[in-house]
Amino acid sequence: MKFYCLLLRLLGILLFTLVLILCGVGFDYALNTSLAASPDKPTTDLSSQLKQILVSAAPSNQGLNYFILPDSSEIDRIPADPNNPLTPEKIRLGQFLFHETALSINPLNPKNWQQSSCASCHIAQAGFRSNLAQGLGVGGLGFNKLRHRDPDISSVQIDKQNILAPSVLNSAYQEVKLWDGRLGVAGPNAKEPVIQSNDVNRFKLHGLETQPIDGLTFHRLGTAAIASIPEYQELFAKAFPDRPYVGADVEDTKRAGLAIAAYERTLLANQAPFQKWLKGDPNAMSEKELRGAKVFFSSSCVQCHTGANLALTDFRAVGFADHPEEWSGLNLGRGAITKRASDDFKFKVPQLYNLADSSPYGHGASFNTLREVVEYFNRAEPQKLEALYAGNLSVWFRPLNLTQDRVNDLTAFLETGLRDPNLTRYVPERLPSGLCFPNNDPLSRKQLNCD
Ligand code: HEC
Ligand code: HEC
Known part of the structure; x- marks a missing residue:
């Protein structure tokens, strides 16, 4: 009898251990797939796990460097157009021109003479975005989030586009520009004769150089x-x-554009906590941000958002709705310029730094918060009618099944881990014209303490 009791107890212990081992394996498995790190794990553990994930996400031999943005003064390390070599003098001139309201000399209503600049829609304090669903250049009143249409002039006299203004931060890392990538002859456009021969690309430059040359006039x-x-x-x-x-003359506009592009190439979010962490400061990110980074780099995000700017120079359909002011009804995105149905509804992958400084999000301004974007990718149900896509939706656009905790972590990584807190270092202290900037309309002058 006693013998059997002992045997049963032994068997029980064995079974218990087996269950423990199996559970442990299961837990490890969960850790590796959904990366559900326990909140009390020490940061060093999280840090080394994240490093491993990043190294395997980077092309071989590049390691963490693949994700590091250079310092703005290291101009040899910043990607450039060979036809517009970076020099400190060009960058300095471009910094002024980008903010210069004295350039605004062709308003449709004379009332708006010298009131706006590039930085009216690409504001340093807003992560070089507009902080509005529709950025307002000539004919806008007020600064940043407070900017609105001047009610006293007609709508056509206002410079506004029916698409969200993307950031110019980290823009050196994409060779083609605009949501549909029609500007520039390098990168994905190098093999697109139709786009190359388009008049906007007559200068045969990269997108970042092409944009301001035409953008100044535009x-x-x-x-x-x-x-x-x-x-x-x-x-x-x-x-x-x-x-x-x-x-x-045209030549002067071209040189002004080249200087602006040179300046834009130095706009790098290299002081963001994630960047500091990559460069060796183990305490630069909180545990929450570290956990969020683990989710980001081991889930689908990194399939499209990778490299130093966290964005491929390529086009993907992820179901975002079009802009409420889109008059054509449907924005075909890349497909409209390559004329290939297989490119319909694809848009350029945007960089992800300093997005918390402004809202809304997406080419169609269809998300108000970063959390909404994260929850959207977690659910993976397109905002636009799915049938429209005819198979063009990315295969990586699929439900992630992240728990609410992981959604919180991922949101924190985007909101604060990727936020350079000091972008105003890129703003000049004054302009050679002495005018108020980035806006010089009466309301902005008050808000910016120019009077
Ligand atoms: C009225 C607001 C407005 C003004 C003023 C403005 N932009 Fe933009 N910018 C936009 C919008 C909107 C887009 C997106 C257009 C598109 O994709 O079709 C854009 C796109 C860009 C891009 C492309 C970014 C990318 O990743 O593709 C760059 C670079 C840029 N602007 C720089 C400038 C410069 C330089 C100036 C001044 C010469 C300027 N912008 C003036 C609204 C503005
Ligand atoms: C299949 C490629 C792909 C995947 C996967 C992907 N994205 Fe994106 N992401 C894009 C594209 C393309 C856009 C722009 C879409 C548009 O505006 O139509 C975008 C837009 C965004 C935006 C808005 C940026 C802005 O400037 O408005 C955020 C934030 C974002 N993605 C975060 C994420 C996160 C977080 C993940 C992972 C959960 C993720 N993305 C997964 C391609 C992708």
Whole structure:
């Protein structure tokens, strides 16, 4: 009898241990797949797990460097267009021009003379986005989130587009520009003769160089009024020694554009906690942000959001709705310019730094918070009618089944882990024109303490 009791007890212990082992395996498995790190795990553990995940997400031999943004002064390490080499002089000139309200000399209503700039829609304090569903250049009143249409002028006199203004932060890392990528002859456009031969690409430059050359005219800006400012003559002479003056012809617009692009290439979110962590500061990110980063780099996100700017230079359909002001009814995105049905509804993958500084999100401004975007990717139900996509939706757009805790972690990583808290270092202290900037309309002047 006693013998049997002992045997039963032994069997019981064995079974118990077996269950423990199996549970342990199960738990490990869960850890590896959904990366459900326990909240009390020490940061060092989290850090080393994240490092492993990042190294395996990077191309071989690149390691963590694949994700590191250079310092803005390390101009040899910043990706550039070979036809627009970066120099400190060009960058300095571009910094002024990007914010210069004296360039706004072609408003449709004379009332708006010299009131806006590139930075009216790409505001440093808003992560170089607009902080509005529809950025307002000429004809807007007020600064940042408070900007609105001037009610006293007609709608057509206002510079506004029916698509969200993307950030120009980390823009050096994509060779083609705009949501449909139609600007630029390099990267994915190198094999697109139709796009290359489009008139906007006549200068045969990268997208970031192409955009401001046409964008200056498009946004009703020009160099005529700054030509008489001695400081600008000096700045142009230093930036472009081969043609040491500035006037008002096409060549001057082109050089102004090249300088703006050079400046934009230095706009890097290299002081974000994630960047500091990558560069070796183990305490730069909180445990929550570390857990969020683990989710990000081991789930679908990294399939599209990777590299130093966390964005492929490529186009994907992820079901976002179009802009409420979109007049054509449906924005075909990349498909509209390649004329391939297989590209319909695909949009350029956006960079992900400093998104918490402004809202809304998506090319169609269809999300108000980053949490909404995360929850959307977690559910993976398109905002637009799924049938429209005819198989174009990305295979990576599929439910993630993240728990609410993991959604919180991922949101924290986007909101604070990827937020450089010091972007105003890129804003000039004053302008050679002496005008108020980035806006110079009466309301902005008050809000910006220019009066
Ligand atoms: C009225 C607001 C407005 C003004 C002013 C403005 N932009 Fe933009 N910007 C936008 C919008 C909207 C887009 C997206 C357009 C699209 O994709 O079709 C954009 C796109 C861009 C892009 C492409 C980003 C990317 O990742 O594809 C760059 C670069 C840029 N703007 C720089 C500038 C510069 C330089 C100026 C001044 C010459 C300027 N912007 C003036 C609204 C504005
Ligand atoms: C299949 C590629 C793909 C995957 C996977 C993906 N994204 Fe994106 N993401 C995109 C594209 C493309 C856009 C822009 C879509 C648009 O505006 O139509 C975008 C937009 C965003 C935006 C809005 C950015 C802005 O400037 O408005 C955020 C935030 C974002 N993604 C975060 C994530 C996160 C977090 C994940 C993982 C849960 C993820 N994405 C997964 C391709 C992807």
